[in-house]
Amino acid sequence: MVKEELYITVPSVFRCPISLDVMKSPVSLCTGVTYDRSSIQQWLESGHNTCPATMQLLPSKDFIPNLTLHRLINLWIQSSTLLPGANSPRLLPATFPEITQVRAKLLMEKIESQCCAESLSKLSEFVSYCEENRRFVVRFHGFVEVIAGVLIRKCVEIEALEMTVGILDLILSENGIKERLNKLILKSNQESNFLSTIVFILQNGSPDSKVRSVRVLDSLALDSESKRRISDSQDLLSVLLQLLQTNNDQSLNDAVTSILTTVSVTRSIKSRLIENGVVEILSNTMTEKSLKLLATLSSSSEGRSAISSNPKCTAAIVEKLLKVSKTATEDAVVVLWRGCCLQKEEKVKEAVVKGNGVTKILVIMQREGEGRVKMMCSDLVKAVRAACKDWSLGSYETKTTHIRPC
Known part of the structure; x- marks a missing residue:
């Protein structure tokens, strides 16, 4: 049977205003505020001439033992240790x-x-x-x-x-x-x-x-x-x-x-990241944050080339298309659009087709309202159509609001 711990609330007057611990040797300044001896000594010896709790200037740095409070603290400690299950009671924080x-x-x-x-x-x-x-x-x-x-x-x-x-x-x-x-x-x-x-x-x-x-x-x-x-x-x-x-x-x-x-706000920093293999690294750990960084890198021709020359990267992006937030989906579409439509890389188009990317892009088109993402999806479908050998889109019109079955 697990023994339950006993938590005891400490009366506020028993705690030192400096250390927050139960006072072992309470002493009072001329302002009437009581502190633990070690804490107030450290305060005064460090060059302060004020009462920490009130910030009043001290006409005298002398203090006297607060015997009454000392006795009350000792009685409280003794009564606490006599409580059932209080072999080592824990004190609640102040x-x-x-x-x-x-x-x-x-x-x-x-x-x-x-x-x-x-x-x-x-x-x-x-x-x-x-x-x-x-x-x-x-x-x-x-x-x-x-x-x-x-x-x-x-x-x-x-x-x-x-x-x-x-x-x-x-x-x-x-x-x-x-x-x-x-x-x-x-x-x-x-x-x-x-x-x-x-x-x-x-x-x-x-x-x-x-x-x-x-x-x-x-x-x-x-x-x-x-x-x-x-x-x-x-x-x-x-x-x-x-x-x-x-x-x-x-x-x-x-x-x-x-x-x-x-x-990654300048061409030079993007180049340094690309030279150090960041695209390959992101391909192995594709997350929503990865898609955001790839979208940023793809704004440069060097970034688009690095992404396009890494089939694993494109495949990982396509795989994430319908599994991420709306913002991350937009980042993924941006990267694919830049590779297929700006860079016109056949490798990217092939990777989109192999990953069933066309269907996913159509789903995104269907749920998007009028705007940039839908336009990019439309461009992607047109760009990928020529690379699609095994699945004919037939007379599908990219302006329709539903996916037409093959």
């Missing part, structure tokens, strides 16, 4: 805004001065707890700057870097954060350090931290200059492509494919 703000300020100061992994871990826990906490830290003066600063420092341990990208990933959706981070990192002279840090995480971090670091990177690519700065990092592109080729984590593959699509 959620008091006025306390967590004090704690967050202290943690930020430690991170800024020492880049302490322990402080980052606690701050990560605080940010992960709820949306209210995330909104608070975003509004907290200097928070974004302190966290972003960790990623542009040198010789930071991998654990600290992983927690930092985790924190940033959690707050990216908050208003204005992407723009602030973009300005702090990619619009400064520190982007090389930041990109080197991302490469380091991608090479040495956990799968989750790799996904988060790529998502953070993708969110900062807000304009052409930022995208150029990212794509100019040859080391970064090489690591991203290597991950895409060797990694089996779909979340990471999607994140990598997304950032490659985001930065």
Whole structure:
């Protein structure tokens, strides 16, 4: 029989406003606020002359033991351990805004001065707890700057870097954060350090931290200059492509494919990706994100040639036509249309026919309203008709709204 754990709610007055833990040696300042001795000593010894909870200036830094509270805490602990099944009771976490703000300020100061992994871990826990906490830290003066600063420092341990990208990933959706981070990192002279840090995480971090670091990177690519700065990092592109080729984590593959699509805005970057075999890699891991990147690459003649010369790629695209979202279907149609109608590659037409692509294209035509996708589908059917040896379309008219049986 599995023994149930006992959770105990701690009275708020028993928790230290700084550490949030049950106080072992409660002491009171002249402001009347009580703290655990070790926590308030650390606060005062670090140069502060205010009461953390009230931010009042302290005329005196002396404190006196709160014996009454100490006795009440001891009685509460003893009574808790006497409860049935309470051999090792677990304490429920505290959620008091006025306390967590004090704690967050202290943690930020430690991170800024020492880049302490322990402080980052606690701050990560605080940010992960709820949306209210995330909104608070975003509004907290200097928070974004302190966290972003960790990623542009040198010789930071991998654990600290992983927690930092985790924190940033959690707050990216908050208003204005992407723009602030973009300005702090990619619009400064520190982007090389930041990109080197991302490469380091991608090479040495956990799968989750790799996904988060790529998502953070993708969110900062807000304009052409930022995208150029990212794509100019040859080391970064090489690591991203290597991950895409060797990694089996779909979340990471999607994140990598997304950032490659985001930065593929110039002919030169598209050429570099193609030269490094991205089309072959995508052919082996065809997803909705892959279709988006292929649609982007196919906008150049070099991209169309690379896709057309890879029959496996076209076959994989045709196979996905009716199995993906509407947006991804449009991306697939765009790639096929460019190969068949712009590039006029017979290999692409043959691959479409072999994969029963004509029928699938007709189905897409049938469900699409008037628009670009339907027009491309119509062009595709006409272009593929000549390559179709075994199935005659007869007098099928591409403007009809139904599929005519053979």
